[in-house]
Amino acid sequence: AQSVTQLGSHVSVSEGALVLLRCNYSSSVPPYLFWYVQYPNQGLQLLLKYTTGATLVKGINGFEAEFKKSETSFHLTKPSAHMSDAAEYFCAVSGDNAGNMLTFGGGTRLMVKP
Amino acid sequence: DVKVTQSSRYLVKRTGEKVFLECVQDMDHENMFWYRQDPGLGLRLIYFSYDVKMKEKGDIPEGYSVSREKKERFSLILESASTNQTSMYLCASSVTGYNSPLHFGNGTRLTVT
Numbered sequence: 001a002q003s004v005t006q007l008g009s010h011v012s013v014s015e016g017a018l019v020l021l022r023c024n025y026s027s028s029v030p031p032y033l034f035w036y037v038q039y040p041n042q043g044l045q046l047l048l049k050y051t052t053g054a055t056l057v058k059g060i061n062g063f064e065a066e067f068k069k070s071e072t073s074f075h076l077t078k079p080s081a082h083m084s085d086a087a088e089y090f091c092a093v094s095g096d097n098a099g100n101m102l103t104f105g106g107g108t109r110l111m112v113k114p
Numbered sequence: 115d116v117k118v119t120q121s122s123r124y125l126v127k128r129t130g131e132k133v134f135l136e137c138v139q140d141m142d143h144e145n146m147f148w149y150r151q152d153p154g155l156g157l158r159l160i161y162f163s164y165d166v167k168m169k170e171k172g173d174i175p176e177g178y179s180v181s182r183e184k185k186e187r188f189s190l191i192l193e194s195a196s197t198n199q200t201s202m203y204l205c206a207s208s209v210t211g212y213n214s215p216l217h218f219g220n221g222t223r224l225t226v227t
Contacts, residue, residue, distance in 0.1 A: 004156075034215065042220050043118070043204055043219050043221055044218045046215040101159060101162060104149075104157040106156040107154075
């Protein structure tokens with residue numbers, strides 16, 4: 001069965017600092033990996049996804065993530081945090097079960113200090 | 115743009131009531147999903163449907179049922195609401211395929227008193 005672990009339920013950074021949100025997964029088949037963002041009082045929206053090919057994936061709002069098979073990781077980064085990045089971020093994996101079902105991590109709340 | 119609309123943003127119900135949460139999508143997606151979101155637990159799949167009148171249990175189906183009579187509409191039913199079902203409920207839809215992203219509604223925050 002597939003699973004996702006997000007290290008750190010809360011991460012706080014200063015505006016302009018590097019953002020690093022960690023995600024490790026387990027899957028018995030080559031995974032498809034996703035990052036979603038949830039702004040307050042909204043549903044989740046897709047930030048980026050990895051399917052096949054290039055392991056460094058660029059998403060919206062300056063975020064990117066790198067798929068590292070040897071480390072079973074898919075960490076999310078952004079070089080310079082902006083106040084508007086404050087939100088909850090979810091890593092998800094699919095591919096190791098019937099149907100198109102995603103398994104989500106527990107989420108990481110990103111706080112950005114001025 | 116895909117739009118997934120959940121009928122209520124906030125809902126307060128009493129223990130034992132039958133509760134209906136409605137979700138409509140406008141992009142002719144085959145798949146629809148109901149998730150429950152709780153702090154620290156992320157999103158957990160309750161039920162999903164890959165076609166009209168078809169349904170599959172997710173990770174936490176106990177205490178819930180679903181209905182999909184039309185392709186665009188997917189309803190979540192709490193037969194007899196309990197306080198431990200107080201949560202945020204998120205509906206999502208997608209086309210078929212392992213790399214197809216989910217499109218989410220804004221959620222319904224249900225409080226059972």
